[in-house]
Amino acid sequence: MEAKNTIIRFENVTKQYDADEPPVLDQVSFEMEKGKFYTLLGPSGCGKTTILRLIAGLTEPTSGNIYIEGKLVNDLPANKRKVNTVFQDYALFPHLNVFENVAFGLRIKKLKEDVIEKKVKEALRFVNLEGYENREIREMSGGQKQRVAIARAIVNEPEVLLLDEPLSALDLKLRTEMQYELRELQRRLGITFVFVTHDQEEALAMSDEIFVINKGKIQQRGTPTDIYDEPINRFVADFIGESNIIKGTMIEDFLVEFAGKRFPCVDRGFLPNEPVEVVIRPEDLEITAPDKGKLKVRVDSQLFRGVHYEICCYDENGNEWLIHSTKKVKVGDEIGIDFAPEAIHVMRIGETEEEYGRRLESYGGVTGGN
Numbered sequence: 001m002e003a004k005n006t007i008i009r010f011e012n013v014t015k016q017y018d019a020d021e022p023p024v025l026d027q028v029s030f031e032m033e034k035g036k037f038y039t040l041l042g043p044s045g046c047g048k049t050t051i052l053r054l055i056a057g058l059t060e061p062t063s064g065n066i067y068i069e070g071k072l073v074n075d076l077p078a079n080k081r082k083v084n085t086v087f088q089d090y091a092l093f094p095h096l097n098v099f100e101n102v103a104f105g106l107r108i109k110k111l112k113e114d115v116i117e118k119k120v121k122e123a124l125r126f127v128n129l130e131g132y133e134n135r136e137i138r139e140m141s142g143g144q145k146q147r148v149a150i151a152r153a154i155v156n157e158p159e160v161l162l163l164d165e166p167l168s169a170l171d172l173k174l175r176t177e178m179q180y181e182l183r184e185l186q187r188r189l190g191i192t193f194v195f196v197t198h199d200q201e202e203a204l205a206m207s208d209e210i211f212v213i214n215k216g217k218i219q220q221r222g223t224p225t226d227i228y229d230e231p232i233n234r235f236v237a238d239f240i241g242e243s244n245i246i247k248g249t250m251i252e253d254f255l256v257e258f259a260g261k262r263f264p265c266v267d268r269g270f271l272p273n274e275p276v277e278v279v280i281r282p283e284d285l286e287i288t289a290p291d292k293g294k295l296k297v298r299v300d301s302q303l304f305r306g307v308h309y310e311i312c313c314y315d316e317n318g319n320e321w322l323i324h325s326t327k328k329v330k331v332g333d334e335i336g337i338d339f340a341p342e343a344i345h346v347m348r349i350g351e352t353e354e355e356y357g358r359r360l361e362s363y364g365g366v367t368g369g370n
């Protein structure tokens with residue numbers, strides 16, 4: 001059974017295009033709620049588009065079940081689903097004007113002309129393209145084409161809008177503008193958006209919830225701050241922003257060893273002396289005098305990044321440390337680095353979200369991680 005506000009549910013969905021190749025999606029399960037902005041984030045080829053195609057009904061699962069609004073849709077054709085897609089290349093019809101592009105789906109449904117006119121105008125108003133009805137597609141800018149594609153999708157009043165890397169063709173400035181616009185549009189429409197990107201900053205900026213995907217598995221799902229502050233494994237920590245990831249040992253609850261020293265931390269629920277990986281974000285490292293910090297490091301390089309310096313250092317054990325700081329240092333200098341127990345995030349090596357969940361259960365309610 002699913003919660004009342006669930007709109008999409010995947011139950012052990014596997015997709016294998018080619019019998020000789022490993023599955024593209026491997027027993028993937030998740031739920032998405034009505035009215036939220038979801039982002040599927042992951043490297044090229046990890047299966048993001050395949051998830052969209054499965055939701056849209058453009059491909060079928062090899063095994064497992066897909067539900068939309070509680071109804072099993074495995075065999076429901078795409079045009080019977082309350083789902084619309086905005087594709088990366090917009091897939092607009094170059095020979096039709098803006099109005100006719102947006103009206104296209106409504107004409108197929110054989111709606112009356114006055115109804116079509118009302119709906120198209122409303123959709124164009126939603127994307128701030130009022131008055132552009134008679135423009136030719138080739139006369140529209142990249143951002144405007146993008147909006148026409150969105151208008152064409154929302155004119156069908158879908159419950160779910162799927163967006164497959166819709167901003168990737170735009171330059172950085174326009175892309176940032178469209179990020180705001182899309183987020184605002186989602187709020188005004190109040191429908192579920194499923195947005196695909198491989199750009200972690202875009203995902204962090206736009207989403208209610210992010211699914212980080214790699215090798216056909218959801219590695220972690222959560223709010224942008226959850227994912228950023230509490231990455232579950234090395235892949236997520238690495239993919240979401242720059243990180244220091246150091247090998248260590250969890251000595252006991254709240255005590256971890258790395259870089260040759262022991263540090264108090266806020267993590268528990270690991271086995272005694274379990275090998276772990278430790279993540280500390282570069283902005284959580286504070287520069288001190290050499291003997292005042294928790295670790296002594298030598299500065300190897302320094303880059304000015306506009307707001308902060310990006311400083312690369314090495315400790316006595318040869319671990320690399322990346323620091324983001326407004327303080328300037330000198331290459332070759334020895335400095336100290338300090339960090340709070342809360343800045344240390346301990347991860348079990350190679351753990352996926354499912355394994356993490358099972359581990360927590362096996363502890364009988366004792367929380368691991370932090």
Ligand SMILES: Nc1ncnc2c1ncn2[C@@H]1O[C@H](COP(=O)(O)OP(=O)(O)OP(=O)(O)O)[C@@H](O)[C@H]1O
Pocket residue numbers: 017018024042043044045046047048049050051198
């Ligand atoms: N129709 C198909 N037939 C065979 N293999 C396919 C098909 N569609 C996708 N694949 C393979 O499935 C894998 C996942 O593809 P998918 O398009 O879902 O990835 P993606 O995460 O969206 O990648 P990208 O960011 O590059 O678009 C890739 O290895 C791809 O080659």
